[in-house]
Amino acid sequence: MNVPPDTRPVIAITMGDASGIGPEIIMKALARADVLAMCRPLVIGDAGRLREAGALVGSSLNVVVRETPAEALYAAGTAECIDLGLIPAGHPFGTLSPVSGEAAYRYIERATRLVESGAADAICTAPLSKEALHSAGHKYPGHTELLAHLTGTPEVSMMLVAPKLRVIHVTTHIGLMDAIRKIEPALVERVIARGRATLVKSGIAEPRIGVCGINPHAGENGLFGQGEEEEKIIPAVRACQAKGWKVEGPLPADTLFFRAARGDFDLVVAMYHDQGHGPVKVMGLEAGVNITIGLPVVRTSVDHGTAFDIAGKGIADEGSLVEALRQATDLAPKRR
Structure with missing residues (x-):
């Protein structure tokens, strides 16, 4: 029996600042049936941190590590992850950290290359901390300017x-x-x-x-x-x-x-x-x-910050991330 091709776009979700609410809202969003119905969500981040966040929010999602987007199955009950392994176990939530700043940069870099290669269709970013990014040596005002640099785009x-x-x-x-x-x-x-x-x-x-x-x-x-x-x-x-x-x-x-x-x-x-x-x-x-x-790639993001004051408490709202995924789905190139 012929299986029809999956036309849902692959959305590379960057984990953002691991010390902020990004991992928590990602785990909440990926548990929603409406998210899985509209796209194939692939987290670019740290599997261990996602599991810690899942425990905080009471999620039963199974975090599955993949080497490439092509390996991912996008089955219900799972969170597919390209694991960069940059965040140590027990890394504190709610604290400014150059470790998290460096990791946030690497997540964006990997996601950009995946979309440029055609392995993913769009990028959706969880929030990063500009101060943490700077403390790691990456002197960009934010995601917008960083993505412009990575893609060689003179003006966005x-x-x-x-x-x-x-x-x-x-x-x-x-x-x-x-x-x-x-x-x-x-x-x-x-x-x-x-x-x-x-x-x-x-x-x-x-x-x-x-x-x-x-x-x-x-x-x-x-x-x-x-x-x-x-x-x-x-x-x-x-x-x-x-x-x-x-x-x-x-x-x-x-x-x-x-x-x-x-x-x-x-x-x-x-x-x-x-x-x-x-x-x-x-x-x-x-x-x-x-x-x-x-940009030459589609990128959407939540319209809020890292919320260090509530990070690690499991109470962050995933609504903006879900809407960002919806916008990324709408703007992504359509698969035939």
């Missing part, structure tokens, strides 16, 4: 997705004054284009895009600021409109996010980190997803 964008809201950022992990200096029309136009292309690919034929201003009231026609909107944003908006795209702005951020949440826009373009992150996390931190736009 961060998109956050929450219930009723999508936000793409022009700048992310830099100070506010540095962000304002970095923003310029060509960059804004490229970010709008990347966000629009992603939504078109996901099935929204003509995305409605709202672009934030930098200053209060989007500068109020020059009343606030030093003319940043006129210099840095308006030329990009006009260039996009000239292509026939549905782009509006610059608009006051406070009213734009309200309008987007009620359905007026499919995507908001935020100028800097906190302008975009604040509204998304208010709208739904537990279900928020971080998507890196512009």
Whole structure:
């Protein structure tokens, strides 16, 4: 009897910082039938740490070690793992550690190579600690910049997705004054284009895009600021409109996010980190997803941190990871 091919995408789930809640939320997520129904989840991490986390959350999953993705069976009741063996037994939860920082880097590196080779279809990342990453000698502001380096991608964008809201950022992990200096029309136009292309690919034929201003009231026609909107944003908006795209702005951020949440826009373009992150996390931190736009590989992530304060207690919520896996499944190349 011919067995039909399994068309579920293989999602490489990186374990993140082993001292944080990543191992716990992974074990919780992989126990859910809806996760196994939509994808083939493969953890890139440490099998021993997953077993410790499983005991903390009361999971009965059997952690199975595989050398390659092709060996994995993805059967119910199992957690398939490419075991890098970097975390010692009994390694403390809830504590900043260069050991965990080094391991988090290695998980991402392995997952990236697996997707580039075609052995996996997308990456879904559990949270890492930037401080732990730096303490291990890897001086990247976060996952986004690290993945850009590993894939040789000169420029990427961060998109956050929450219930009723999508936000793409022009700048992310830099100070506010540095962000304002970095923003310029060509960059804004490229970010709008990347966000629009992603939504078109996901099935929204003509995305409605709202672009934030930098200053209060989007500068109020020059009343606030030093003319940043006129210099840095308006030329990009006009260039996009000239292509026939549905782009509006610059608009006051406070009213734009309200309008987007009620359905007026499919995507908001935020100028800097906190302008975009604040509204998304208010709208739904537990279900928020971080998507890196512009990479040659699909990458989604939870939209929360390592939560060292509750790590090791078995109480972390897996909802954001499940939603990140759903987004990775939707964006992954389809297997024939």
